[in-house]
Amino acid sequence: VRFRAKQWYQRRVRGRECEMIARGKTEVREESYRKFQLREAQKKELVRSWSTQHQLKLARETDELEHRKKNGMLLLAQCDRYKRCRQCKRCCDNTGTSNIWRESRFIPGCRLIV
Secondary structure, rough: OOOHHHHHHHHHHHHHHHHHHHHHHHHHHHHHHHHHHHHHHHHHHHHHHHHHHHHHHEEEEHHHHOOOOOHOHHHHHHHHHHHHHHOOOOOHHHHOOOOOOOOEOOOOOOOOOO
């Protein structure tokens, strides 16, 4: 009787161990599949992003090339013609203007401009 009980207990333990091993295998397989899907999604997103950036760059380059072909003027002539730079959007005339009003006065030792 003890021998049978011992065998039954050992089979039960082995069955649990096999179930745990099988469950562990399936969890590892599922986890690796999830990681694979995540990597593939990231790869697709990067490819999409790269292609859109490449298209934008090509559009910018073609626009700049057309702009260069149209304008055969010198830089100074362009500065006279246009108020702002096309690339950096700054004023082309270097007049030395400031943001401070002419009526304002600077008082030494004071942090305020009156």
